[in-house]
Every structure is written in structure tokens, then in C-alpha cells.
Amino acid sequence: MQIRELEEADFDSLSELILKVYDEMPYATTFEKRPSAETLSALMRRKLEGMRNRTLADFVAVEGGKVVADCEIVKTTDSGGLVGILVARDHRKKGLGRRLVEKCADRAKLYKMLEVYAEIDERNDGAAAFFSRCGFREQEGEDSLVMVRSL
Numbered sequence: 001m002q003i004r005e006l007e008e009a010d011f012d013s014l015s016e017l018i019l020k021v022y023d024e025m026p027y028a029t030t031f032e033k034r035p036s037a038e039t040l041s042a043l044m045r046r047k048l049e050g051m052r053n054r055t056l057a058d059f060v061a062v063e064g065g066k067v068v069a070d071c072e073i074v075k076t077t078d079s080g081g082l083v084g085i086l087v088a089r090d091h092r093k094k095g096l097g098r099r100l101v102e103k104c105a106d107r108a109k110l111y112k113m114l115e116v117y118a119e120i121d122e123r124n125d126g127a128a129a130f131f132s133r134c135g136f137r138e139q140e141g142e143d144s145l146v147m148v149r150s151l
């Protein structure tokens with residue numbers, strides 16, 4: 001298993017992963033409907049642009065040439081970043097998600113982020129448990145579940 005920064009050539013494989021997770025649990029993604037090729041291509045452009053201008057950290061896990069997990073932290077305020085993570089179903093519970101969060105957190109710190117937060121759908125108990133195990137704590141006073149961790 002290789003862990004490295006996202007590259008432009010990962011586009012097809014990352015799109016496949018996103019669509020698989022969307023079909024499995026749409027509420028675990030940020031898409032309101034199944035993303036089209038154009039939406040996925042805009043997402044990839046946004047990621048690469050953010051990596052270039054140091055407002056987005058993005059690491060993938062690659063096995064046999066395929067992206068099996070992706071994590072991004074995107075700067076949303078002067079010092080805060082929003083985390084998004086997807087691990088392919090048959091690669092979960094093996095520590096990959098945690099490894100990617102730690103890689104992205106280290107990079108986000110270099111990009112002057114001081115804290116990172118996750119927005120979690122109320123149906124996604126697994127993600128809440130995962131973020132809690134990764135040191136995130138529930139933010140008081142939010143309507144939806146928001147979990148935060150200092151960097």
C-alpha cells in the first residue's frame with residue numbers, strides 16, 4: 001500500500017472510489033445527487049488548485065494502481081480546515097483512514113491551519129466513532145454534528 005499526495009493521474013480511479021462510496025452511503029459524501037463527470041472533474045480541479053496554493057492538503061492510499069482511500073483538509077477560514085475522507089469498503093478498519101488523517105493534519109499545520117473539523121451526517125455513526133478515535137471532539141452549540149481537533 002502506497003500513501004502519497006493526490007496526483008492528476010489519479011482522476012479516474014478517485015472518481016470510481018467516490019461513486020462507489022456515494023452509491024453505498026450518499027449521506028457520507030458532500031454531493032446532493034450522484035456526481036456527474038463534470039462535477040467530478042470540477043472537484044479534481046479544485047483539489048489540485050488548492051494543493052498548488054497551499055489551501056488544501058490531499059493524500060491518497062494506492063494499491064495495485066488504484067486509489068482505495070482519499071483524505072483532504074481544505075482551508076475554510078483563516079486558521080480552520082474541513083476534513084473529508086473516503087476509504088473503499090473492503091479496506092476499512094485496517095488503520096488506513098487514521099494514517100491519511102495524520103498525513104493531511106501534518107500538512108495542514110504547515111499550511112497554517114490551527115484546527116480541523118468534520119461535518120458528519122446524523123446517520124453516519126461509523127464516521128463519528130472514527131473521528132472520535134482520531135482525537136476529534138463534538139463541538140457544542142451546532143445543529144448538526146461537527147467534531148473538531150486542534151493541530
Ligand SMILES: CC(C)(COP(=O)(O)OP(=O)(O)OC[C@H]1O[C@@H](n2cnc3c(N)ncnc32)[C@H](O)[C@@H]1OP(=O)(O)O)[C@@H](O)C(=O)NCCC(=O)NCCS
Pocket residue numbers: 021028029084085086087088091092093094095096097098099118119120121124125126127129130131133134
Ligand atoms: C469513516 C472511515 C473513513 C473510517 O476509515 P477506516 O480506514 O476504516 O478507519 P481506521 O481503520 O483508520 O480506524 C481508526 C479507528 O476508528 C475506529 N473506527 C473506524 N470505523 C469505525 C466504525 N464504523 N465504527 C466504530 N469505530 C470505527 C477503528 O476501530 C479505529 O479504532 P482504534 O483507535 O481502536 O484503532 C470509513 O469507514 C469510510 O470511508 N466511511 C465512508 C465515508 C465516510 O463516512 N466518510 C466520513 C464522512 S464525514
